[in-house]
Amino acid sequence: MTNNKNQENSVENVLAKAVEGDLEAFSVLYKENVQRIYTYIYYRTGNKHDAEDLTARVFQRALGHIRKYEDKGIPFSAWLYRIAHNLVANWHRDHSRKKEISIDETPMELPGAEMPESSMIKNQEVGELLTNVRRLPADRQMLLILKFVDGLTNMEIAAIMGKSEGAIKSLYHRTLLQLRSRIEQDGKEEL
Amino acid sequence: MDKIAGNSSNKFENELKKKFIRFQPDENFVKKLSDKLFEQSSITLENSKKYLYNFFFVLFGLFSGYFLIRIIKSILKPKKQEAKNNHSKISQPGT
Numbered sequence: 001m002t003n004n005k006n007q008e009n010s011v012e013n014v015l016a017k018a019v020e021g022d023l024e025a026f027s028v029l030y031k032e033n034v035q036r037i038y039t040y041i042y043y044r045t046g047n048k049h050d051a052e053d054l055t056a057r058v059f060q061r062a063l064g065h066i067r068k069y070e071d072k073g074i075p076f077s078a079w080l081y082r083i084a085h086n087l088v089a090n091w092h093r094d095h096s097r098k099k100e101i102s103i104d105e106t107p108m109e110l111p112g113a114e115m116p117e118s119s120m121i122k123n124q125e126v127g128e129l130l131t132n133v134r135r136l137p138a139d140r141q142m143l144l145i146l147k148f149v150d151g152l153t154n155m156e157i158a159a160i161m162g163k164s165e166g167a168i169k170s171l172y173h174r175t176l177l178q179l180r181s182r183i184e185q186d187g188k189e190e191l
Numbered sequence: 192m193d194k195i196a197g198n199s200s201n202k203f204e205n206e207l208k209k210k211f212i213r214f215q216p217d218e219n220f221v222k223k224l225s226d227k228l229f230e231q232s233s234i235t236l237e238n239s240k241k242y243l244y245n246f247f248f249v250l251f252g253l254f255s256g257y258f259l260i261r262i263i264k265s266i267l268k269p270k271k272q273e274a275k276n277n278h279s280k281i282s283q284p285g286t
Contacts, residue, residue, distance in 0.1 A: 023229050026228075026229075027225065027228075030225060030228065031225075034216060034224070035213060035214075035215065036213075038214060038216040039213045042214045043214075048217075051216075052216065052217070052220050055216065055220075055224070056224050059224065059228055060228065063228055125210055126210060126212060129207075129210045129211070144207075144211070148207055148211035149211050149212070149213055176204065176207075179207075180203055
């Protein structure tokens with residue numbers, strides 16, 4: 001309990017220092033969030049090169065506007081996710097002609113993550129999932145990534161996406177149905 | 192019927208939980224970006240301090256120049272006045 005409180009205080013302190021322009025404090029926030037922002041962008045773009053480019057732009061923009069950041073009790077990552085969301089939306093607008101994105105690049109797994117029986121099968125499954133996720137509307141993609149990759153609760157996702165908890169719950173169920181029907185449809189087409 | 196649908200939905204959710212993985216960005220990329228972000232910013236901060244110093248230096252120069260001119264004027268003004276007075280005395284012999 002005290003540890004949690006201390007941790008919260010230290011996170012708040014780091015954030016407050018970063019807002020005042022302390023670069024060391026911002027570097028702590030960078031280290032804490034770079035992987036989650038990269039993962040989010042990777043799911044949305046489907047390739048390493050653009051994921052790296054957009055991740056770099058997210059943090060450059062965040063550093064440039066950190067003095068304007070207002071702590072409203074929402075996690076700092078929410079602010080970064082919004083920047084990432086906007087940049088990815090612009091990226092999609094610029095690349096709207098390219099409908100299919102290659103997923104031949106092998107994503108690296110987290111150390112300590114569940115190891116698959118066969119990494120090839122796992123990569124293929126992840127690739128198929130990526131393709132199907134990327135066919136969903138942007139807000140649904142964001143919801144799935146926040147839910148399954150970051151393991152956030154509906155309340156936290158609601159804060160990030162600027163919606164009510166109820167709206168997220170309902171959107172989540174609709175998203176699952178849509179994704180499931182797409183996956184089943186793909187399976188039928190393959191047969 | 193609802194129970195069956197609920198169970199299959201949970202199964203689907205569990206499958207998704209296993210499939211959704213976090214991607215690890217390349218270590219070189221993370222390091223390079225960190226260097227780029229924080230080196231550039233520190234250079235910018237140092238440069239802005241330098242500009243501030245130069246700005247105050249120029250401002251100080253302008254103010255001191257202004258005051259110097261005023262001091263010189265105030266010294267020269269009484270002398271000019273005196274010369275003017277003397278000149279007016281000479282040009283009015285009848286008084």
